[in-house]
Amino acid sequence: MTSSPFWSPVVGGLVPYVPGEQPKLANLTKLNTNENPYPPSPKVVAAIQAAAEQGLQLYPDPESVALRGAIARQYGLQPDQVFVANSSDEVLAHAFFALFQQAAPLVLPDVTYSFYQVYCGLYGIPMHVVPLADGLRVDVETLVGPAGSEIAGVVVANPNAPTGIGLPLAQIERLLQMHPQHAVLVDEAYVDFGGESAVGLIARYPNLLVTQTLSKSRSLAGLRVGLACGQRPLIEALERVKNSFNSYPLGRLAQAGALAAFEDQAYFAQTCAAVVHSREGLALQLEDMGFEVLPSQANFVFARHPQRDAAELAAELRKRAVLVRHFKQARIAQYLRISVGTPAQCDSLLQALAQILG
Numbered sequence: 001m002t003s004s005p006f007w008s009p010v011v012g013g014l015v016p017y018v019p020g021e022q023p024k025l026a027n028l029t030k031l032n033t034n035e036n037p038y039p040p041s042p043k044v045v046a047a048i049q050a051a052a053e054q055g056l057q058l059y060p061d062p063e064s065v066a067l068r069g070a071i072a073r074q075y076g077l078q079p080d081q082v083f084v085a086n087s088s089d090e091v092l093a094h095a096f097f098a099l100f101q102q103a104a105p106l107v108l109p110d111v112t113y114s115f116y117q118v119y120c121g122l123y124g125i126p127m128h129v130v131p132l133a134d135g136l137r138v139d140v141e142t143l144v145g146p147a148g149s150e151i152a153g154v155v156v157a158n159p160n161a162p163t164g165i166g167l168p169l170a171q172i173e174r175l176l177q178m179h180p181q182h183a184v185l186v187d188e189a190y191v192d193f194g195g196e197s198a199v200g201l202i203a204r205y206p207n208l209l210v211t212q213t214l215s216k217s218r219s220l221a222g223l224r225v226g227l228a229c230g231q232r233p234l235i236e237a238l239e240r241v242k243n244s245f246n247s248y249p250l251g252r253l254a255q256a257g258a259l260a261a262f263e264d265q266a267y268f269a270q271t272c273a274a275v276v277h278s279r280e281g282l283a284l285q286l287e288d289m290g291f292e293v294l295p296s297q298a299n300f301v302f303a304r305h306p307q308r309d310a311a312e313l314a315a316e317l318r319k320r321a322v323l324v325r326h327f328k329q330a331r332i333a334q335y336l337r338i339s340v341g342t343p344a345q346c347d348s349l350l351q352a353l354a355q356i357l358g
């Protein structure tokens, strides 16, 4: 359906985000949505169970004080420099509304997390889309507005998605210095797999907002918790939007689980290291099969085979019960994004590819 007399006028024009498939079938090797292949820490599960047994009839803490305190301690910030919400997608939505809903355009790369353009559509934010440089790299010097005109701000993912390529911290700092009068949003959804976090720059840059998620590196995609860090005026803007939208974005189970996840740093470090180790092995083996693999600092690799069509490869893999992500988008249509699985899942993928490639 493309319209109905019951719809608000804006709804027919929305272009919603299309998430990767969440199949109902069991026994698939699911490497299409960048979930962590390892379950969350047992301490997280125990904390959620304990929370389920006490007080679910009551609303949760609307300010998530305990969780924000734990995140602040972890990152050397004040609790009031931390914002949390029901997924980093929701954090991003609030940030776009709070910071970028202006007459001047938001600057963003052409190949990046596709939800950014969806939020711009939702909120009527004009965009200035900048092509990635050679090698599908972000060149921060190009992240500027049209010559001589104002901008609303800049958004980058670091490491970028779906390329996996990370920017050194000096480049993020350069970007912040290029735009002292504008908010720069750095989406660090994948930073824990080997990227350099900009959280340490917050004290010196009032224009910096960093977002992160517990969905990837903390194995909690099913719990839906995301966060933002920044100086107080940016965080207050997010709080004003959140409290005009949903005062209780995180339920009791989510707050308890997320808190326990931030308290179990040993488990987090161990599972991140295992993913990084598998990623390096996977990249080498894909290269042995003739793939070109971009250098990844994330929990996925972005690869293309010079002789084989990517959409066909994805379809052939699916027939063999292996799911990977393919984007029908200019410039990246010949790439596959493959989430890093357990060693056994990586083996299933490589065996299926060996069969397909013959």
Ligand SMILES: *Cc1c(COP(=O)(O)O)cnc(C)c1O
Residues within 6 Å of the ligand: 034, 087, 088, 089, 090, 113, 157, 161, 187, 189, 212, 213, 214, 215, 221, 224, 225, 226
């Ligand atoms: C996965 C992802 C998110 C969203 O994370 P959620 O907290 O699960 O909503 C945000 N940004 C990027 C770049 C991502 O890949």
